[in-house]
Amino acid sequence: MAGNDPALGRQTKNDESQVIREAARRRTFAVISHPDAGKSTLTEALALHAQVISEAGAVHGKGGRKGVVSDWLEMEKARGISITSAALQFAYGDTVINLLDTPGHSDFSEDTYRVLAAVDCAVMLLDAAKGLEPQTLKLFDVCRHRNIPVITFVNKWDRPGRGALELCDEISERISLRPMPLTWPVGEAGAFKGVLDRTDGGFIGFTRNAAGASRATIQTMTADEAAESVGEEWEQAGEESELLSISGADMDYDEFLDAKATPVLFGSAVLNFGVKHLLDLLVELAPRPTPRPDVDGGARSLEAPFSAFVFKVQTGMDRAHRDQVAFARVCxxxxxxxxxxTHAASGRPFATKYAQQVFGQQRSTLDVAYPGDVIGLVNASNLRVGDTLYAGKPKVTFPGLPSFAPRHFATVAAKDPGRAKQFRRGVEQLEQEGVVQVLRSDRRGEATPIFAAVGPMQFEVATDRLQNEFGVTILLNHLPYTVVRRLGDPNERKLIDGHSSEVLTRGDGAELALFTDDITLRLLLRKHPDVKLESLAGGV
Structure with missing residues (x-):
């Protein structure tokens, strides 16, 4: 009988063929954007069009609408922003969608970087009025570095904004990505009538639904019908579409896969305009899972025995159980x-009895998964971000995920010494999840670790979670350090520890030298030119 031996990870030829077929059905992608561009709203709208939810809740607290399913932390609900990534898996026709919603705020770019390591494609969401914003540019740079194909969705076309040609020029000029519009707006931003479908020349008109809570009603017309019904705005859209073709902006699939060009769609996520078109495009164009490189430079074939890597660890999703979930991308x-x-880092066996499929905060038991899927492993206290899991032999290890260079530092201590045990457990949990980096030294002791963060909002999240999940009120004392370097030789630690600099050890064993400013660093190097210090640009 064809099948897997759960203990040994053996697969028959029939299983291998099934793996290839199932992998071809998967589309695993992330949505990236600047804060307030509508990313979580788009995530919800995609789920709505796939009919896995019955009503969208795009804006928390307005008009009695529900909060988005991908935002589940109390701070997210209160502020209406995404501060942690979330995974949503659902079926759309014969396709299995693995959608990873990423934090929009730049303070959580490290979490977003990890998510982008687990996807095959990205949807870049632009605000029609603002275009390419700073955080979008940073996240696109990560996509470019990882050679991730990008589909662009110009959002909020129902509101006043910039011209469509101007936005396309900005994409071309600022990120050197050739725009290939597949739809073109009929009517300027704020006076949206629908779109010209550049693949067949027809018109897709939209009827505004109340608050966009349900799927938008779509009306299709031929070009002649649109010319008679819509009039001048249709003619202008047609002329602009012709200009796009003349300028070489027609679809080229190979250039999209090579991350040199981006398909572009126009719509409004909050009103569900253009969302179905985006979902259909993802099914049609988004890359399928491919063999993933391992640390030895080889590529793990899709039909090889099971392997996966952990890209996120999260606790507190289920307040009733306070369990910990490790999110792993099946490779x-x-x-x-x-x-x-087998847990590659320790060489120890790891049982997967409590595997779950995740849809935001909601979870259900998962029995089977294939390459491209995201699985949630519950009570996985020994797993860390970047860890590899595999079945069978030989050993496989995928490249680890880097930590970003921190820019903000603060000592942290429990306000009530009687809560020391809960404090230590909470700090260990936050460190394991990567909410903040935790630095320690003999000089400061275990009772006063240092939180290191890419952005100051990480401190707010850590403080809030320690209070709400562990019952610990903390005292934060911000430190004046502004420069960080990795110490190459531990024996040189004593040359750095002083009043304006010190060396601390991060959880992964890296020794980081912190300095109050560049002058302090230069003075040290002038006095001790042979000290081995490495710059930390983005990830380390």
Whole structure:
């Protein structure tokens, strides 16, 4: 009988063929944008069009509408922003969608970077009035570095904004990505009538639904019908579309896969305009899972025995149980719940009895998964971000995920010494999840670790979670350090520890030298030119 041996990870030829077929059905992508561009709203609208939710809740607290399913932390609900990534898996026709919603705020770019390591494609969301904003540019740079194909969705076309040609020029000039509009707006931003479908020349008109809570009603017309019904705005859209063709802006699939060009769609996520078109485009164009490179430079074939890597660890999603979930991207083989796999970092067996499929905060038991899928492993206290899991032999290890260079530092201590045990447990949890980096030294002791963050809002999240999940009120004392370097030789630690600089050890073993300013660093190097210090640009 064809099947897997859960203990050994063996697969038959029939299983291998099934893995290839199932992998071809997967589309795994992330949505990236600047804060307030409508990213979580778009995530919700995509789920609405896939009919996995019945009503969208785009803006928390307005008009009695529900909060988005991908925002579940109390701070997210209160502020209406995404501060942690979330995974949503659902079926759309015969396709399995793995949608990863990323934090929009730049303070959480490290979390977004990890998510982008787990996807095959990205949807870049632009505000029609603002275009390419700073955080969008940073996230696109990560996509470019990882050679991730990008589909662009110009959002909020129902509101006043910039011209469509101007936005396309900005994409071309600022990020050297050739725009290939597949739809073109009929009517300027704020006076949206619908779009010209550049693949067949027809018109897709939209009827505004109340608050966009349900799927938009779509009306299709031929070019002649649109010319008679819509009039001048249709003619202008047609002329601009012709200009696009003349300028070489027609679809080229190979250039899209090579991350040199981007398909562009126009719409409004909050009113569900253009969302179905985007979902259909993802099914049609988004790359399928491919073999993933390992640390030895080889590529793990899709039909090889099961392997996956952990890109996120999260606790507190279920307040009733306070369990911990490790999110892992399946890279090869078939996953069967209950199979025993190997934890590459420790070499120890890892049981997968408590595997779950995730839809925002909601979870259900998952029995089978294939390459491209995201699985949630519950009570995985030994797993860390970047860890590899695999079945069978030989050992496989995928490249780890880097930590970003921190820019803000603060000592942290429990306000009530009687809560020291809960404090230590909470700090360990936040460190394991990557909410903040935790630095320690003998000089300061275990009772006073240092929180290191890319952005100051990470401190707010850490403070809030320690209070609400562990019952610990903390005292934060911000430190004046502004420059950080990695110390190459531990024996040189004593040359750095002083009043304006010190060396601390991060959880992954890296020794980081902190300095109050560049002058302090230069003075040290002038006095001790042989000290080995490495710059930390983005990830380390």
């Amino acid at each position: 090869s083989g078939r996953f069967d719940r209950g199979m025993v796999v």
